[in-house]
Amino acid sequence: MAIAATLASAPAALAQSAPLAPSAAPHLDEVIVTASALGESRMNVVQPTAVLTGEELARQVAPSLGETLSDQPGVSSTYFGPAASRPVIRGLGGDRVQLLVDGNPSLDVSGLSEDHAAALEPSLADQVEIIRGPATLLFGSGAAGGVVNVVTNRIHTVLPDGASGSLELRGDTPLDERAAAGRVDLAAGSVALHFDGAWRETDDASIPGGIAPNTWTDTHSGAVGASWIGSAGHLGAAYSRYDSDYGIPLEDGAYIALQQRRLDLAGRLELDGVVEALSLRAAANQYEHAEIAPTGEVGTQFQLDGRELRVAAELGEVLGFKGVAGLQWQDLDFDAAGEEAFVPPSRTRSLALYGFAQRETGDWTTEFGARAENQRIDAAVAELPDHDGTALSLSAGALWRMSADWGLALQLTRTERNPSATELYADGPHAATGQFEVGNPGFGSERALTADVGLRRLAGPVRLELNAFYNRYQGFIFLAPAGTVEDDLPVFEFLQRDARFFGFEAEARLPLHPRLQLLLSADYVRGEADGQDLPRIPPLRLGAGLEFASDAWSATLDLQHAFGQERVAAYEDSSAAYTLLGLDVSYAMQVGRQEWRVFLNGSNLLDEEIRQHTSPLKDSLPLPGRGIAAGVRMAF
DSSP, rough: TTTTHHHHTOOOOOOOGGOOOOOOOOOOOOOTTEEEOOEEEEGGSSSSSEEEEHHHHHOOOOOSSSHHHHTTTTEEOOOOOSOHHHEETTTBBBGGGEEEEETTTTSSSTTTTTSSOOOOOOGGGGGEEESSOOOHHHHHHGGSEEEEEEEEEOSSSOSSOOOOEEEEEESSSSSSOOOEEEEEEEEEEEEEEEEEEEEEEEOSSSETEEEEEEEEEEEEEEEEEEEETTEEEEEEEEEEEEEEEEEEESTTTTTTEEEEEEEEEEEEEEOOOSSSEEEEEEEEEEEEEEEEEEEEEEEEEEEEEEEEEEEEEEEEEETEEEEEEEEEEEEEEEEEEETOOOOOEEEEEEEEEEEEEEEEETEEEEEEEEEEEEEEEEESSTTOOOEEEEEEEEEEEEEESSSSSSEEEEEEEEEEEOOOOHHHHEEETTTTTEEEEETTOOOOOOOEEEEEEEEESSSHHHEEEEEEEEEEEEEEEEEEEEEEETTTTTEEEEEEEEEEEEEEEEEEEEEEETTEEEEEEEEEEEEEEEEOOTTTTOEEEEEEEEEEEEESSEEEEEEEOOOOOOOTTTOOOBBEEEEEEEEEEEEEEHHHHHHHEEEEEEETTTTTOOOOOTSSTTTTTOOOOOOOEEEEEEEO
């Protein structure tokens, strides 16, 4: 195993080191959801959320964001090999699930097609936040399905206490992964500095019965950030770069060369009066990727120059309400050239105003929100019409704290989403996905009414969360097989129909012993349009596990069963059931001021042939087979 040499070179002092003493119970401290309107804990956020942080996030880290989160209730992935995999939330994916970095959009083209990787490195995240259901009020009409926010803290808001950092080395067998990730944070007077970097290489993935050809990856990323922090607030900037070359599974010898250069700004000014604070977030990037043929020639080139600005005012209490009002502006200049440029060049500009108000009275929290967003898409092809539309979204929610531990939440949302340039203008072959895609420039906006109810207990020895949802769409836009062939590829058309989605997520943590917890989970979603099943809807999943924690040792045994998906769209194949078994074991120790953790992870231990129904490659590319990962992580 590639990591063996690293483990062998660890200091001999580890043998005589004292074990690190975490709490006997799993780490369940209150975590703030930074992507919520007022930056609150999960217990106080009406909308269903999940947060991965600490050792739980470290156990789940995978080469892509989609695979990092795919075991979370309500979340699946578009698995297109180890490098390209986006999250699918409650059966919705693509641009409906907005990917953020520290609250700013990722500004890549991963929502355009499943073979395009997201320009995000999961191993550099401090925490990952998942907002299930519409999050359009704060983040735009494109967040109609949910939001995933990767928190890196590259721009500090609080001065670090001295110098701190971490370094992790890991490797595995199913991908023959060799990976490293590290970060350093320190203070110089009133300035906080941040440095991070990651490197990962993998070979072709091992699958049950063989090797998946052309699934290798080679990724490098890093960032530097600096922020001034004073009594009146903070102001900072971060520059990051992301480079990734990876094979395209359906095209032997072809690969994608991706790079992104990005600048982020963030600031906050504390004030006295009705406006308690002003905040600023901005991002600008240059993104490009080339799809390179086996001959070495560039077949298609995609470019995206993106700019985003968000200004918000946090309001003090007025008539019992506190809240936030903001303005968001975005400018995306997209260009595609080459033989597989199935979407023509376009420029998308949007301007939005939004507001959120919350009131706490006794055991009740009520909240209201609104957003108006104008979007204009200018097509670079004279024959195609431009698109100009305004979307209005409204929400109302309530949280009843039935006791110190229990809460009951209800949210009603009316959302409107403007169609994307891909849905409007796609017209051409896309060999990477094996599809000939056709859009419709006549599409109007997509409207939805959503009801979400949740019961939660996030404090005390027993933890429980149950969410149920119902979405009714008017003019839902989706990609579906047409049953015809063009340029030797099956034709897939974007259609607009009335639709509905409904389902649930459930998870529980039950103590069996002071050091042993029973974990249970389940999720289900059903999607229909005009009475017919929608394509790529994930099946019912059930999960169970045991989590053990001692003074130095921790271990988690997970078993997840996905039922076969027989409810399929026209011209879509069903997917077989599978059972996924995993085991994670780690040992922690203290060596001077350093904390060391050695870990061993087993994945797909039953060596099942797993075909993700939400993946466009499910019929030709199963997930990796049985594998073992090992590594060492040091923090100071």
